Amino acid sequence: MAKYQVYGIGNALVDKEFEVTDAFFTQAGIEKGQMTLIDQDQQEALLAKLMDEFGLKTRAGGGSAANTIFAAQYLGANTFYSCNVANDETGDFYVKDLTSAGIDTNLGSDRDNGVTGKCMVMITPDAERTMNTYLGITADLNHNHIDETALKDSEYLYIEGYLVSSDSARHAAIECKKLAEANHVKTAMTFSDPAMVQFFKEGLTEMLGTGVDLLFCNEEEALGYTGTNNLDDAASALKKIAKTFAITCGAKGAVLFDGANTINIAPNAVTAVDSNGAGDNFAGAFMFAITAGHSWEQAGKLASKISAQVVSQFGPRLDAAQYPALKSEVL
16 A cells, blocks of 8 residues: 555645735736736735735635645545745745644755745625735745655646646656556546646646646646646547546536546535635545545535635635534545
8 A cells, every 4th residue: 555645746835825806906007817927026026016905815825735645644544745844044944834734845944045936815795816926936946846756646636737837847747647657556637727728838737747646626727738628528529638527617516527428516515715726625635535545526515615714714724623623524
């Protein structure tokens, strides 16, 4: 039996969340609903505006794959996370966040000097999340951050689609996938964001290579990547690049393909306040369930339950104690 159920690789970012108004986006010239990469000066100016006008809501060690790993770990999986943070206060915060959750990582005290990446997460009253991200040192993620021993002793490799935006990180993800395949480790990947599909489709295709065992995406990403107009056609096209997949559809639930059958997962009715991290937590809960021997339908129900709870409160993930409590309601 593998030591780790999930080995993740992704951008290490500290999320700073703010409750904002739609008018703020117009004033600041920010495109709502997408992740936009910005430079350090832009982020510092944006942070000053947000702190002055709205105040900080929460701070958490994040990044798409990190949120997934936290969810899987808190539900009972053994996990490992490869990433890159600097030897600064924000990096210290990030490492402590991982290790206090019991997540093993390549990060130690010998981290490089630099600036740890940060993501300004702006939540509007309709619960939609808009992100402006300065990658900082995480853009330099490379093959040196891969722990081959841990990867070889894992059931699944999980790759974050956001890595496509950095040349070195994209190459690291591709190398990690090749190592996994050579050692019979299953591969999973998420598209992460509609903007990655829109602006980096060629790079995502390169990362997918000959395909993955398990793909996660939302409906907009599925339609955008496949160039189709409806979910049925998108699902048919995705079967060419993924042996299995899970498509989240927001308030409509989710659609799963287990390699043979399509499974529809009903939504959980909640009052949404913050959609940040919902898809990430869906993936983490789902991967925990299937590696723990549960059926795809059970995995989908748990993932839907967890992600619904995530959108009903602020922050990219739940408190640690909430995960096992929700698990007991489903499994």
